[in-house]
Amino acid sequence: MIGSSTSPPAFNWDTWYASIGGRQIDIAEADEILKQIKELQYPRFTGEVNPDQKEFENVSQASQAIKEKAKELGATEVGIAEIEASDIYKGRQIDEKYAIVVGQKMLWRKFQEVPSHESAVECLRVYFSLGEVVIKLAQYVRDLGYTCKVEHPIGDSDVLHIPLALKAGFGELGRHGSIIHPTMGPLFRLGSVITCMPLKTDQPIDAGIAKFCDICRACRIYCPAKAIPDDRSPEAGKDHLGNDRYMVDTGKCFPYFAKHNYCSICLPVCVYQHKEWAKDYEGFKTKLFPEINMEDPPKPVDPEAAKHWYPKVKR
Numbered sequence: 096m097i098g099s100s101t102s103p104p105a106f107n108w109d110t111w112y113a114s115i116g117g118r119q120i121d122i123a124e125a126d127e128i129l130k131q132i133k134e135l136q137y138p139r140f141t142g143e144v145n146p147d148q149k150e151f152e153n154v155s156q157a158s159q160a161i162k163e164k165a166k167e168l169g170a171t172e173v174g175i176a177e178i179e180a181s182d183i184y185k186g187r188q189i190d191e192k193y194a195i196v197v198g199q200k201m202l203w204r205k206f207q208e209v210p211s212h213e214s215a216v217e218c219l220r221v222y223f224s225l226g227e228v229v230i231k232l233a234q235y236v237r238d239l240g241y242t243c244k245v246e247h248p249i250g251d252s253d254v255l256h257i258p259l260a261l262k263a264g265f266g267e268l269g270r271h272g273s274i275i276h277p278t279m280g281p282l283f284r285l286g287s288v289i290t291c292m293p294l295k296t297d298q299p300i301d302a303g304i305a306k307f308c309d310i311c312r313a314c315r316i317y318c319p320a321k322a323i324p325d326d327r328s329p330e331a332g333k334d335h336l337g338n339d340r341y342m343v344d345t346g347k348c349f350p351y352f353a354k355h356n357y358c359s360i361c362l363p364v365c366v367y368q369h370k371e372w373a374k375d376y377e378g379f380k381t382k383l384f385p386e387i388n389m390e391d392p393p394k395p396v397d398p399e400a401a402k403h404w405y406p407k408v409k410r
């Protein structure tokens with residue numbers, strides 16, 4: 096299956112960093128994690144497939160086994176979705192039918208001040224940790240006798256994690272462009288394993304989160320780059336509930352994100368069920384609302400060579 100003509104091209108990090116004069120985040124711990132992802136994880140994306148394929152009684156049993164394994168490996172949430180052409184980046188091609196989508200929570204205690212070195216390192220820590228989950232889950236699928244591919248949370252994926260996670264029941268799409276999970280809020284990362292192993296898919300949810308976003312504007316107010324919109328935009332396509340999507344202006348967000356520790360302000364300030372997810376369950380003393388460092392935004396950029404799929408509107 097190939098990516099649909101209306102799919103976005105894959106986000107080209109190098110081009111975007113080049114458009115702002117290079118990556119401007121200088122944190123030794125973050126660089127070390129990036130190095131470990133490339134050196135210790137990328138070479139483990141492939142492996143032997145067991146020729147003795149395990150037969151499950153039905154697809155529900157197969158899905159149950161996969162989900163239990165994902166949780167055992169450290170996933171906070173896991174769901175399964177059937178892949179459609181619109182879930183594949185333009186120009187990419189895959190043979191797999193299903194995505195096993197996994198999510199892992201980031202720690203609230205690390206987002207007490209945003210953007211900060213601590214919040215930036217936490218994003219990368221979870222990219223690495225969730226990377227281990229998808230790599231080991233992929234090996235489990237191969238051990239069961241089925242082929243699969245790793246779609247690393249930070250890597251150059253063929254598939255779009257967010258629409259797949261929405262179909263797999265992770266939550267609803269927030270005004271800030273990230274998924275809001277009913278209990279994890281927006282503070283988590285996504286990765287996937289894609290496979291043709293016959294599986295039972297999950298259902299998307301309608302918990303009223305998207306409707307809540309229509310009356311709340313907290314992320315928009317706190318976005319220092321003014322990249323989060325007031326209104327939904329028909330140009331951005333529909334979410335899984337049929338709503339026009341909110342269109343975050345990537346050309347405004349990225350320069351701020353790349354200069355200020357991956358920004359992330361829009362996540363910890365998200366108001367939906369804030370008291371429920373914005374706390375630490377391990378006895379750490381935390382504030383209910385983070386300290387926010389808002390600087391003047393750099394000029395917007397729109398690299399021609401690899402435009403992100405969101406066109407600039409109402410700028």
Ligand code: SF4
Nearest residue numbers: 318320348358359361
């Ligand atoms: S990451 Fe920062 S700049 Fe980007 S949309 Fe969120 S708050 Fe705005």
Ligand code: SF4
Nearest residue numbers: 269270308311314365
């Ligand atoms: S802060 Fe409010 S408007 Fe923004 S994503 Fe969260 S709930 Fe939606």
